[in-house]
Amino acid sequence: MTRWRIDLAYDGTDFAGWAAQPGQRTVQGVLEEWLGRLLGAAETLPKLTVAGRTDAGVHAQGQVAHLDVPEGARLPPKEVARRLGQVLPSDIVVKAVSEAPVGFDARFAAIWRRYSYRIWDAVSRPDPLLRRTVTQFPEPLDIDAMNQAAMQLLGLRDFAAFCKHREGATTIRELRVFSIVRADDACRTIEATLVADAFCHSMVRSLLGAVTQVGFGRRDLDWICQVRDATSRASSVPVLPPHGLTLAEVGYPSDADLTARVGAARNVRTLNCCEEA
Amino acid sequence: MTRWRIDLAYDGTDFAGWAAQPGQRTVQGVLEEWLGRLLGAAETLPKLTVAGRTDAGVHAQGQVAHLDVPEGARLPPKEVARRLGQVLPSDIVVKAVSEAPVGFDARFAAIWRRYSYRIWDAVSRPDPLLRRTVTQFPEPLDIDAMNQAAMQLLGLRDFAAFCKHREGATTIRELRVFSIVRADDACRTIEATLVADAFCHSMVRSLLGAVTQVGFGRRDLDWICQVRDATSRASSVPVLPPHGLTLAEVGYPSDADLTARVGAARNVRTLNCCEEA
16 A cells, blocks of 8 residues: 545535535545545545544645555556546645655644634624635624733643543643734734644634633633633633634654654554544 | 715625626625615615626625615614625625715716736645635746736726727726735735726726736737737737636725816716716
């Protein structure tokens, strides 16, 4: 078998998320079906492994997946990329298909994930050209207060308060960047950037839910710290809607360090039963 | 009668343009229908006058229209704006409805229009989140060459080569800005900005069609100058697709200068039979 790396982007609006589900239009489902047709494996669909399993409605600009194909596949990866460009619907774009370096694993070799979340904080609706990627709140947010709250959440921590609980899965993550800027004061667009080694399910949208509570002046920094230190899902933290969220980029180590990284990630997984890298 | 100014934005993808047409979904048609219902004038629909009559598929971020309503309309303009926000489809946003200053005319008082046009010049398809607003060309464009070509087209000229001919309508316009930048080299997005007192039908898309020919290296500056000086529509100039085009902003004089401006614009119109301000 040879491993291929697939770089792709999608508009999540009309997908029931990444993960294949019977009877649902999913990114994985659409991609695996077309890969199966192109690679002549329609009966046993190729199986994709992905860096970030995005929820329904979440977008991706820099998603990465991998696929194991039999040696001597009937089409080289570049040709598969070209043909996918002809057949895929307009809301998925495969940017590249390439032979992966030794030890590459889209999920376990990833060392960081970057997400962005966009908010429009005005009574009038957002620009209609932004409506698929921006969450609207009809009251103004205090960006400085949001950034102060975000700073309390940085570091290697148990993010149990911000994660959907999953039996046996750890919620320890390292949040390295959480910053919020007003992209353009006149047009009321706010953009949050988050980088972590990995995020657990609904974590980005819960973190945003918490700091927006501070941005609206409904909660203070003491509350953020209390929530942060909780050991289970905090019901006081709202989960923001999915359509404001985009998986922007996934980081991998240099080719030489790949094998060591995958070993480390798999060990963590075994030790902590981490289900969602 | 009182005149109201309406500031609005729309995603042109699913509209057959601005202008009302029987049996077609148009921006004017949808807006006039809802204004009629809100103002209690469903039988005689209110009539909107607009700054830029955009074609099918063209977007607007800063469109301006006006409407004459009987004195003592049953709702104040702010309330009409609020209610429109509740009932309009998600691809039209009315940003504001306000009482217009004396002498205001959305079309004839406008002193400039600014348009932007977005291009993606790579073989791989553009980011799916941009696909409604970006025109793709699968070969690279030379931005410096495009800007040199654009400079030849600036000034007060007869743009006959770039306009759909209309009996009795002048094609003299003043093109004040025509500049092209690569917004982000990595992601291959090019943005052109054009400002003129007014544009005739298909003019922006024809100007872009001409400078992209130079950007691809198929034509040179001599050709641009020959085309520029032609006195009728140049068949060698391609008209680029509508979905890359957005009406960004419309400029008006200060309130004190409005009446004088409308008089001047109407005079030009009579002298030159200009149909498309």
